[in-house]
Amino acid sequence: MTAITAGDLILSVRDLKVSVNDRSVLKGLNLDVRAGEVHAIMGPNGAGKSTLSQVLAGRTDYRVDQGSATFLQEDLLALPAEERARRGLFLGFQYPVEIPGVNNVYLLKAALNARRRAQGIPEVDAYEFLTLVREKMKLMQMDDSFLSRGVNEGFSGGEKKRNEILQMTVLEPTLAILDETDSGLDIDALKVVAQGVNSLRGSERAIILVTHYQRLLDHIIPDFVHVLADGKILKTGDRTLALELESRGYDWVLEEARA
Amino acid sequence: MATTPQDLHALVQQKYQHGFVTDIESDTVPPGLNEDVIRLISAKKKEPAFLLQWRLKAFSHWLTLKEPHWAHAQYPAIDYQAISYYSAPKTNRDGPKSLADVDPKLLATYDKLGVPLHERARLAGVAVDAVFDSVSVATTFKDRLSKAGVVFCPFSEAVHSHPELLERYLGTVVPPGDNFYAALNSAVFTDGSFVYIPKGVRCPMELSTYFRINAANTGQFERTLIIADEGSQVSYLEGCTAPMRDENQLHAAVVELVALDEANIKYSTVQNWYPGDENGLGGIYNFVTKRGECRGHHSRISWTQVETGSAITWKYPSCVLLGDHSVGEFYSVAVANHYQQADTGTKMIHVGRHTKSTIVSKGISAGHAHNTYRGLVKILPSAEGARNYTQCDSLLMGDQCGAHTFPYVEVKNPSATLEHEATTSKIGEDQLFYCLSRGLSAEDAVNMIVSGFCKSVFKELPMEFAVEAQNLLAVSLEGSVG
Numbered sequence: 001m002t003a004i005t006a007g008d009l010i011l012s013v014r015d016l017k018v019s020v021n022d023r024s025v026l027k028g029l030n031l032d033v034r035a036g037e038v039h040a041i042m043g044p045n046g047a048g049k050s051t052l053s054q055v056l057a058g059r060t061d062y063r064v065d066q067g068s069a070t071f072l073q074e075d076l077l078a079l080p081a082e083e084r085a086r087r088g089l090f091l092g093f094q095y096p097v098e099i100p101g102v103n104n105v106y107l108l109k110a111a112l113n114a115r116r117r118a119q120g121i122p123e124v125d126a127y128e129f130l131t132l133v134r135e136k137m138k139l140m141q142m143d144d145s146f147l148s149r150g151v152n153e154g155f156s157g158g159e160k161k162r163n164e165i166l167q168m169t170v171l172e173p174t175l176a177i178l179d180e181t182d183s184g185l186d187i188d189a190l191k192v193v194a195q196g197v198n199s200l201r202g203s204e205r206a207i208i209l210v211t212h213y214q215r216l217l218d219h220i221i222p223d224f225v226h227v228l229a230d231g232k233i234l235k236t237g238d239r240t241l242a243l244e245l246e247s248r249g250y251d252w253v254l255e256e257a258r259a
Numbered sequence: 260m261a262t263t264p265q266d267l268h269a270l271v272q273q274k275y276q277h278g279f280v281t282d283i284e285s286d287t288v289p290p291g292l293n294e295d296v297i298r299l300i301s302a303k304k305k306e307p308a309f310l311l312q313w314r315l316k317a318f319s320h321w322l323t324l325k326e327p328h329w330a331h332a333q334y335p336a337i338d339y340q341a342i343s344y345y346s347a348p349k350t351n352r353d354g355p356k357s358l359a360d361v362d363p364k365l366l367a368t369y370d371k372l373g374v375p376l377h378e379r380a381r382l383a384g385v386a387v388d389a390v391f392d393s394v395s396v397a398t399t400f401k402d403r404l405s406k407a408g409v410v411f412c413p414f415s416e417a418v419h420s421h422p423e424l425l426e427r428y429l430g431t432v433v434p435p436g437d438n439f440y441a442a443l444n445s446a447v448f449t450d451g452s453f454v455y456i457p458k459g460v461r462c463p464m465e466l467s468t469y470f471r472i473n474a475a476n477t478g479q480f481e482r483t484l485i486i487a488d489e490g491s492q493v494s495y496l497e498g499c500t501a502p503m504r505d506e507n508q509l510h511a512a513v514v515e516l517v518a519l520d521e522a523n524i525k526y527s528t529v530q531n532w533y534p535g536d537e538n539g540l541g542g543i544y545n546f547v548t549k550r551g552e553c554r555g556h557h558s559r560i561s562w563t564q565v566e567t568g569s570a571i572t573w574k575y576p577s578c579v580l581l582g583d584h585s586v587g588e589f590y591s592v593a594v595a596n597h598y599q600q601a602d603t604g605t606k607m608i609h610v611g612r613h614t615k616s617t618i619v620s621k622g623i624s625a626g627h628a629h630n631t632y633r634g635l636v637k638i639l640p641s642a643e644g645a646r647n648y649t650q651c652d653s654l655l656m657g658d659q660c661g662a663h664t665f666p667y668v669e670v671k672n673p674s675a676t677l678e679h680e681a682t683t684s685k686i687g688e689d690q691l692f693y694c695l696s697r698g699l700s701a702e703d704a705v706n707m708i709v710s711g712f713c714k715s716v717f718k719e720l721p722m723e724f725a726v727e728a729q730n731l732l733a734v735s736l737e738g739s740v741g
Contacts, residue, residue, distance in 0.1 A: 085698035101711025114698035
């Protein structure tokens, strides 16, 4: 496929209905994300924010009842999770898991090479890779011990989130979905994470920030803010909407939608 | 959707890679066990009288014993009269004098297994005493070893070359009446390996034996005896695969290790016997008695095992720490998939003062398999200042398998220090999904997670073995995530 430029449609979700254990969570969600854009998805607890992230990334314990999701003109929902990743979709986890004994950078190198193989470019060798990772680690203010530690093994909450962003900056995805990346971060860590995310902003990719709080959006300025409530995008605006949500809560959006 | 359980299920169905039977005319004794069979085995081996008497005594004791069933395993009763107790591959003459004399089919078999004997041996600097069925067919690197004074030969050869060492040490660690299978082995064992490292000698290479069960319905009864004299050091590797079979095959080996003052024995095993098919049919019954005695002060015995095969594994490599300041170690990875049942662990018996033991056990269960750790740490009143550290971790893959841990502790000296850590975890959907979402295939993800889990044991293996072990694990667990 040809190179992506600003304005190209990266993700298109149409009337997506998803249920978990026979409980309907997403109830007809629509979303278009174009290259160069940063979207923030906000909403109350239980609105389906994490479900949306996980379904897009390919988790299989959700049932897609209806609708479609197109990623770079391909049927996203027909692809297994690893193929989505190899095509440039990245999910930053809300709760990154620990994988004891598996070296942190070993996983990252395997991930990068899986992506490069899919892109038809040569795999990185150990030296190249280490140079790249060290550079990104500097940006994320991570010390060398991260190189030798197990994947998220014994990491603090903040370290785990930083590690997610490190992975993202190394993998350079076309679409990054960051699920509550800001939760559990103190203000300094938040700034570092934001810096990592901002370093990746560009015309050839898009970012979706899933968040509860508007404070992340002080550091990563979104182009669009969506309110996800009751399984749908109920309202879309610019960053002023996030500020309004912070002062007024979500109820008014729900009421407006019902009216 | 490549990650659905159905697709993974298809991967689990992969057939055993080493499933083939070499067609070599076997000189096999008809099934059945009685004194005459034992006399026949002894005669075929031209054994001295003391050994025949020793066998007969073990046999009469065996007759008084009952097959044990305390292990966490279920299997149909074994008909000991239906087993043939001796099988020797026929060769052109009485026996091969060199590799050139070895039946080419036999060599081809090793090639299929990825063990090109001569090349491998030379390249890796490993001396290989290959046991094919019950008779050793080739022994290499004898010269270099004999220059160092190291004796490494088939057991049946040691019977003639070093009868005095055999008479002195055989059965002193695992007495013939120790247990049902040890008694059976003592009565009917056909061959195995014998190692003697003289005083102060550091064995110049890793010693290695490849075991393989071949003739149908032939019980395999190996006997291994390793003696490390004062201040000596040896690393011994044992590895094996077996061809595909529909009938269960019994394997009851005995391994005895003796470490004298300041001697150091490292015994590593990679076991990959046929585990049975995906329905639990066939597969090897592996009932093994392995024990080492640290007889001298500051001696050390270290067991490292990677167990992936066998339908049933019943195995507890143990250390008796007699000498003061002696050290016993047990590092184990046991994998059970499909309908495999593994009941394994160790015993650390502290007798001497300031003795130390370490146990690291990693059990992995997948499919419908059950994996049991059974361990005993015993501190006798004489064991002043003894220490033990035990770590037992279990990893479950899927929801049909089981992990069981039975740690026994007996402390009779208040100065002892014991630490025990245990964890059970599941290769969760979460770990797997995390790896998939980074672009790794399901297989690579499982291998990575499992290797990480086993890391602390793999690092104890000699380098070339560690790589093999990791590959073996990958094959054993292919796609077994539910």
